[in-house]
Amino acid sequence: MDGNGRWARSHNVPIAAGHRAGARALKEVVRRAGDIGVSDLTVFSFSTENWNRPKDEVDDLMTLFSEMIDREVPELDAEGVQMRFIGRRDDLAPALRARIEDAERRTGENTRLRLFIAMNYGGRQEILDAVSRLASVPEDGVTEDAFRAALYGPDLIDPELVIRTSGEQRLSNFLLWQSAYAELYFSDKLWPDFTADDLELAVAHYGTRERRFGGR
Numbered sequence: 001m002d003g004n005g006r007w008a009r010s011h012n013v014p015i016a017a018g019h020r021a022g023a024r025a026l027k028e029v030v031r032r033a034g035d036i037g038v039s040d041l042t043v044f045s046f047s048t049e050n051w052n053r054p055k056d057e058v059d060d061l062m063t064l065f066s067e068m069i070d071r072e073v074p075e076l077d078a079e080g081v082q083m084r085f086i087g088r089r090d091d092l093a094p095a096l097r098a099r100i101e102d103a104e105r106r107t108g109e110n111t112r113l114r115l116f117i118a119m120n121y122g123g124r125q126e127i128l129d130a131v132s133r134l135a136s137v138p139e140d141g142v143t144e145d146a147f148r149a150a151l152y153g154p155d156l157i158d159p160e161l162v163i164r165t166s167g168e169q170r171l172s173n174f175l176l177w178q179s180a181y182a183e184l185y186f187s188d189k190l191w192p193d194f195t196a197d198d199l200e201l202a203v204a205h206y207g208t209r210e211r212r213f214g215g216r
């Protein structure tokens with residue numbers, strides 16, 4: 001979800017308003033994802049590198065995350081959305097962590113759509129954390145299955161499609177292990193302008209791709 005800052009600048013509003021507009025776009029996209037039968041949706045909300053932003057902006061984002069959880073969880077729960085968080089949650093404020101754990105508990109049995117929220121997430125950090133979590137390396141080496149089991153979301157299916165907004169064409173540390181065979185889709189729209197219809201366009205485009213996974 002990239003482009004909140006540029007959206008704010010182009011509308012002559014504070015950065016915080018850009019993030020809030022981004023949150024509104026997310027709500028619409030999550031709803032449509034459920035409607036069109038997406039089973040797993042992962043959104044990159046806050047990266048391990050985002051702490052380097054000005055303190056005001058980081059504080060505002062943390063407040064926004066808490067507000068969003070408080071406001072949206074009841075509705076998401078009622079719609080059958082299971083909420084999961086991936087990332088280094090130990091570095092988050094205790095109050096936010098408590099909300100995260102509460103949201104996961106409350107929605108844990110839902111099956112309509114699994115919404116993974118990457119929060120304080122970094123793909124390289126996830127790989128390093130997985131390596132540290134592997135208690136020991138068996139003599140015949142680590143298998144893909146064993147490694148996957150040590151990731152933040154062991155049951156998170158590999159993304160079939162990765163969408164990046166705002167015209168940037170890079171992965172920026174997102175699901176590095178899991179995206180090995182993902183189709184990449186780039187939209188020039190800034191995230192707050194990305195609509196549910198844009199999601200459908202991206203999914204339809206995905207339907208035209210031929211995936212061979214290195215085969216013929």
Ligand code: IPE
Nearest residue numbers: 001002003004005006007045
């Ligand atoms: C993405 O939008 C939102 C977060 C990283 C939380 P940006 O804030 O990165 O927007 P730009 O790149 O400055 O436009």
Ligand code: MG
Nearest residue numbers: 002003004005
């Ligand atoms: Mg950005």
